[in-house]
Amino acid sequence: MGTLEVRNLVKEFRLGHGLRRSRLRAVDDVSFTLEAGKTVALVGESGSGKSTVARTLARLETPTSGEIMLDGRSVSGSRSALRAYRHDVQMVFQDPFASLNPFHTVAHHLERPLQLHGVARGRDAVAEHTRALLERVSLTPAEVYAAKRPHEMSGGQRQRVAIARALAPGARFLVADEPVSMLDVSIRLGVLNLLARLQREENLGVLYITHDLATARHFSDEILVMYRGEVVERGPSDQVILDPQHDYTKTLLAAAPDPARHGRLRDEVRAELAGERA
Amino acid sequence: MTVPVLSAKGVSIEYRTTPVVRAVRDVSLTLHRGEILGLAGESGCGKTTFAYGLTRLLKSPAVLTSGEVLFHDRVGGDVDVAALDGEALRAFRWDKVSMVFQGAMNSLNPVITVRAQIDDVLTTHRPGMSRAERAGRAAELLGLVGVDPARLDSYAHQLSGGMRQRVMIAMALALNPQVMIMDEPTTALDVVVQRGILREIMRLREQFGFAVVFITHDLPLLLEISDRIAVMLEGEIVELDTAENIYERPQHAYTRRLLESFPSLVGERGGFVRSGAAAGESGTGHAPGSDADAGPGAAPADSADSAADTTIEGTA
Amino acid sequence: MAENRILPRRSAKLVAGLVITLGIVVFAVVAPFLVQDPRFSGNDALLPPSADHLLGTTKLGYDVLAQLAHGARGSLVVGLAAAAIAIVLSLIFGIFAGYAGGWTDEILTMVTNIMLVIPGLPLVMVIAVYMQSRSLWLVAFILGITGWAGSAVVLRSQARSLRSRDYVEASQVAGERTVRILLVEILPNLLPLLAAQFLFAVVFAILGEAGLSFIGLGPNGSITWGTMITDAYGGNAMSAGAWWWFVPPGLLIAVFGAGLSLVNFSIDEVVNPKLRVVAEATGRRRATEASAPAAVPASPAEPKTEVTV
Incomplete structure (x- = not known):
């Protein structure tokens, strides 16, 4: 059992220059623990700071204050510590059209992390691992996909490659930043199910960042609702969705379309107008 | 309620490229006065092309190859949209049928104020209006869509995404059209803002009685607002029914698949796979094949999400 | 289907540009071996074109074709060398600065901006004036170190x-x-852009060299198209009506510049996605991605993925 823990994370961005400089607190005192084999959903609207949390966890941003702890140990900023950290914590980006280099083949994207983290040495071993990775994300026949370039694949396939790349170093924790929001609706579930399956099979800890409450509820064990940099509500996913406590969570839930409530908005508006006329 | 206002019969649209792409195939559809008709489908299904065809906005190499589009005017007879040109076409657009597109930032002119843009629509189509009348109407329109009329002197970049889209709706309302075509008008917005705008559209629809063709891939949203929903796949309408029937009794396999792509927020889990230890420990496990990804049968299904956009070359 | 976006599409523009450019390059490489010594003054002066002298002779009796061939070599050497220097500098000041950010970027960008605001030709003149003997390479060097800021x-x-x-x-x-x-x-993703910048730098350097030569600050002792025009001007070729003397070098400079520009336009269509979409929409079938009228792929097999039932 491993844990990835965030303690009192604060991230501020400097805005502007010179005298008109100001600070934007994108993440304000956020703490949570990600356990191996569990999924935590970080839910919020754009600008809530959820992506900044993801980027900080991926060490693309350095925290202004607060700590990131892997298996109970604080992670320092040294190069070797960072490499060791990245061996365990990887990220899946939102836009599979942007997160793969158009110039390189799929194989390149997978071979590099394999080599960098010493997972496989030697041409044959690397090729074998690449093939295995592609099969793990159901891109078969692997040889065919390994030779493709990003623009020859659909969004869903690209995102699978991105997931395989994140798994390549042997990561135990995955930060998935809106992993399906750029995909066509009918292939979203396929990608989410893939993540779920991998998590189950490999006991991954997943931080699922999304604005979609429905998949957050069904896909994760715990939900944290972020609003303006702060976590305003947290709890087991069913509890947060079915019995929200914070006003913001309630607003979000009321605004989210739900197929089960067809005709709701239409009828609500009619009732409102009827009420006004009466 | 069942008086037609716009009807399309056997509309086919092709992209005259090599090879020819048949984007819309023999689509017939009747829009009733005052109804909200949802047009659901994924990217590349032809829904936007079809909407452009309805309003004669197709640009080369897209060509309407067959079929007719009739507009049944509230006063006067039917108008053959395909036969319109020049002045008549200009008058038809905005005046009878108006449009709200995805991405208001691109639709609003960045260098002139909101007031000037609304003014522009009014001077073009209502030459008889005086300056004062136009100013009054502009303020009234913004009020209708829930934007402070003080914002009339703002430029597009000074408005939030939601406000921009509201301004677009105000402009579309300007001439009191009988039909509004909305192409993903709220897709880029956060749910709370989206909700507010949808609510506004619904209210205005009740007040002014225009019909709406609402295009989006977001089926749950359509289910909440639409009277009827048409599901498009590969350029064809595969199912057209009331929102209730689409949800309760979907006929076409594709409709069912789309519905399954959107798990209910508060309802039962259905077949959606719950990941993580909790589910595993509960002993219920997962019904065999529930995670199609895992099964050996997954591979062919998997590779099918290929063809869809292999032709799309690198995106910027 | 395995189209590589790095390579420009074959178009009339590209083909024409390549033919012109390669033709002149081949001319510069091969022709000097086939013509007489460009400094051989034993011919009659100011002969119009004839079978013996295809492009006539100059006032000093030099064969114009021979001069043109050696001049092509000289001009191309200046162009390529200067462009190579410029592109290396713009890589350092451009890409490194852009990627590094922070103070490195500030300093490198400041240098770039200074180079950008100093008018090019006067600077080149000042440097050239200080050099008593100017070889071809020195001129190329001067043009190279003054011509990189724009592309940086x-x-x-x-x-x-x-x-x-x-x-x-x-x-x-x-x-x-x-x-x-x-x-x-x-x-690798900058290659098309780099190629375009390089070609532009070549044209710029050849024109710059011609300009320097014209005001007497060109390379001493070498023949380029620029020195040919200068000689023709100094020898009153215009008033003597000896068009065969001054037209060919001028024409070659113009044609070569046009050829490289055509190649550049084709590369631009690769670099600039907007131009690419236009090229695709007109020339070939390409779905235009999500942007407005959503085109359907040829075999519109809608994604059929696993969905849990």
Whole structure:
């Protein structure tokens, strides 16, 4: 059992220059623990700071204050510590059209992390691992996909490659930043199910960042609702969705379309107008 | 309620490229006065092309190859949209049928104020209006869509995404059209803002009685607002029914698949796979094949999400 | 289907540009071996074109074709050498600055801006004046170190935008080193842009050399198209009506510039996605992605993925 823990994370961005400089607190005192084999959903609207949390966890941003702890140990900023950290914590980006280099083949994207983290040495071993990775994300026949370039694949396939790349170093924790929001609706579930399956099979800890409450509820064990940099509500996913406590969570839930409530908005508006006329 | 206002019969649209792409195939559809008709489908299904065809906005190499589009005017007879040109076409657009597109930032002119843009629509189509009348109407329109009329002197970049889209709706309302075509008008917005705008559209629809063709891939949203929903796949309408029937009794396999792509927020889990230890420990496990990804049968299904956009070359 | 976006599409523009450019390059490489000594003054002066002298002779009895052939070599050497120097400098000041950011960027950008605001030709003149004997290479060097700022600005902005691309960040997350990210992830995607900048620098340098020669600050003792025009001007070729003397070098400079520009336009269509979409929409079938009228792929097999039932 491993844990990835965030303690009192604060991230501020400097805005502007010179005298008109100001600070934007994108993440304000956020703490949570990600356990191996569990999924935590970080839910919020754009600008809530959820992506900044993801980027900080991926060490693309350095925290202004607060700590990131892997298996109970604080992670320092040294190069070797960072490499060791990245061996365990990887990220899946939102836009599979942007997160793969158009110039390189799929194989390149997978071979590099394999080599960098010493997972496989030697041409044959690397090729074998690449093939295995592609099969793990159901891109078969692997040889065919390994030779493709990003623009020859659909969004869903690209995102699978991105997931395989994140798994390549042997990561135990995955930060998935809106992993399906750029995909066509009918292939979203396929990608989410893939993540779920991998998590189950490999006991991954997943931080699922999304604005979609429905998949957050069904896909994760715990939900944290972020609003303006702060976590305003947290709890087991069913509890947060079915019995929200914070006003913001309630607003979000009321605004989210739900197929089960067809005709709701239409009828609500009619009732409102009827009420006004009466 | 069942008086037609716009009807399309056997509309086919092709992209005259090599090879020819048949984007819309023999689509017939009747829009009733005052109804909200949802047009659901994924990217590349032809829904936007079809909407452009309805309003004669197709640009080369897209060509309407067959079929007719009739507009049944509230006063006067039917108008053959395909036969319109020049002045008549200009008058038809905005005046009878108006449009709200995805991405208001691109639709609003960045260098002139909101007031000037609304003014522009009014001077073009209502030459008889005086300056004062136009100013009054502009303020009234913004009020209708829930934007402070003080914002009339703002430029597009000074408005939030939601406000921009509201301004677009105000402009579309300007001439009191009988039909509004909305192409993903709220897709880029956060749910709370989206909700507010949808609510506004619904209210205005009740007040002014225009019909709406609402295009989006977001089926749950359509289910909440639409009277009827048409599901498009590969350029064809595969199912057209009331929102209730689409949800309760979907006929076409594709409709069912789309519905399954959107798990209910508060309802039962259905077949959606719950990941993580909790589910595993509960002993219920997962019904065999529930995670199609895992099964050996997954591979062919998997590779099918290929063809869809292999032709799309690198995106910027 | 395996189209590589790095290569320009074959179009009339590209083919014409390549034919012109390669033709002149071949001429510069081969022709000097086939013509007489360009400094042989034993011919009659100011002969119009004839079978013996296809492009006539100059006032000093030099064969114009021979001069043109050696001049082509000289001009191309100046152009290529200057462009090579300029592109290396713009890589350092552009891409490195753009990627590194921070103070490195500030300082490098400041140097670039200074170079950008100093008028080019006067600077070149001042440097050239100080050099008593100017070889071809020295002129190329002077043109190279004064002509990189423009493309550095372009490359910097491009590198800055690439730096924040997801795939660059993804390789950071994978643990890739900065140098490798620059060379393996970023640079290849800049190749079309670099090629365009390089070709532009070649044209710029050839024109610059001609300009320098014309005001008497060109290379001493070498023949280029620029020195030919200068000689023709000094020898009153215009008033003597000896068009065969001054037209060919001028024409070649213009045609060569046009040829490279045509190649550049084709590369531009690769670099600039907007131009690419136009090229695709007109020339070939290409779905235009999500942007407005959603085109359907040829075999519109809608994605049929696994959905849990």
